[in-house]
Amino acid sequence: xxxxxxxxxxxxxxxxxxxxxxxxxxxxxxxxxxxxxxxxxxxxxxxxxxxxxxxxxxxxxxxxxxxxxxxxxxxxxxxxxxxxxxxxxxxxxxxxxxxxxxxxxxxxxxxxxxxxxxxxxxxxxxxxxxxxxxxxxxxxxxxxxxxxxxxxxxxxxxxxxxxxxxxxxxxxxxxxxxxxxxxxxxxxxxxxxxxxxxxxxxxxxxxxxxxxxxxxxxxxxxxxxxxxxxxxxxxxxxxxxxxxxx
Numbered sequence: 607x608x609x610x611x612x613x614x615x616x617x618x619x620x621x622x623x624x625x626x627x628x629x630x631x632x633x634x635x636x637x638x639x640x641x642x643x644x645x646x647x648x649x650x651x652x653x654x655x656x657x658x659x660x661x662x663x664x665x666x667x668x669x670x671x672x673x674x675x676x677x678x679x680x681x682x683x684x685x686x687x688x689x690x691x692x693x694x695x696x697x698x699x700x701x702x703x704x705x706x707x708x709x710x711x712x713x714x715x716x717x718x719x720x721x722x723x724x725x726x727x728x729x730x731x732x733x734x735x736x737x738x739x740x741x742x743x744x745x746x747x748x749x750x751x752x753x754x755x756x757x758x759x760x761x762x763x764x765x766x767x768x769x770x771x772x773x774x775x776x777x778x779x780x781x782x783x784x785x786x787x788x789x790x791x792x793x794x795x796x797x798x799x800x801x802x803x804x805x806x807x808x809x810x811x812x813x814x815x816x817x818x819x820x821x822x823x824x825x826x827x828x829x830x831x832x833x834x835x836x837x838x839x840x841x842x843x844x845x846x847x848x849x850x851x852x
Contacts, residue, residue: 618696619720626713675793677851680844681784682806684743687841688780689810691750691773691834695719697815698827699770706761706827715770722774730779739783743845746783749776750838758828758835773834780841781807790852 628638699719704712734742753773756765788803789796814833822830 619717619724622713622717622720626711626717629713630711675791677848678788678791678794678799678802680848680851681788681791682803683844684787684841684848685781685784685803686806686810687837687844688777688784689807690814690837691754691777691841692781693811694814694818694834695770695773695777696811698818698822698830702757702761702827702831703766707763707766709763715766718767719770719774722771723778726775726778727782730782733779734783734786739787740845740849742779742783744842746776746779747838747841747845749773750841751835752776754831754834754838758831761828776838787848 624642625638627633696716699715700712703709703715707715709715730742737745750773753769753771753776756769756772760766760769784803785800788799791799793799794802814837818827818830818833821833
């Protein structure tokens with residue numbers, strides 16, 4: 607799981623590096639998207655031959671919609687809160703940098719965020735072994751709160767870059783830890799438990815960006831970032847609830 611999440615942030619990092627380069631050199635959108643499509647097709651065709659065959663769970667219960675497992679429910683809410691922070695910043699970091707900070711190279715904020723996430727993912731396992739997952743949930747959420755508060759209180763170029771970097775450091779470890787925690791389910795096999803929890807993540811990624819947009823439209827984008835602070839605090843609560851069910 608750790609390898610998967612590290613490769614995920616590497617993909618995001620190279621993607622934003624490429625997009626930033628296209629913007630910097632004034633490459634047209636048509637050429638930009640054409641290169642992305644060709645690269646994606648080649649990569650997909652190459653990777654398809656390495657997919658696992660007949661990879662099915664041999665044990666564990668089937669999914670039951672009634673009477674949801676409390677452990678999976680709270681773990682899912684942890685992932686949901688992490689997805690709100692991560693997905694929201696994915697979509698709004700560049701908008702924040704362009705409209706609030708008034709930076710010309712507006713993708714730089716997302717680039718800094720992804721660099722921090724990539725660095726953090728490399729050390730998640732070591733930190734988990736050193737501090738314990740329960741304590742690291744608290745620390746990671748606190749780091750997210752600190753980073754986002756910098757963005758809210760100091761919406762200028764260099765403080766904003768620092769804020770995005772700190773937020774990336776905090777949010778990166780939450781997904782791999784949550785999926786690892788889900789594998790301890792007593793009701794479901796690890797693969798099924800992770801799939802269920804992953805659904806919460808998908809919902810968070812889908813709901814957070816438009817919700818941030820609505821709040822920003824009513825108030826301001828600065829105040830809308832308080833959503834990430836609230837999500838980080840709730841993450842602490844739900845992670846404690848999940849551990850009580852083990």
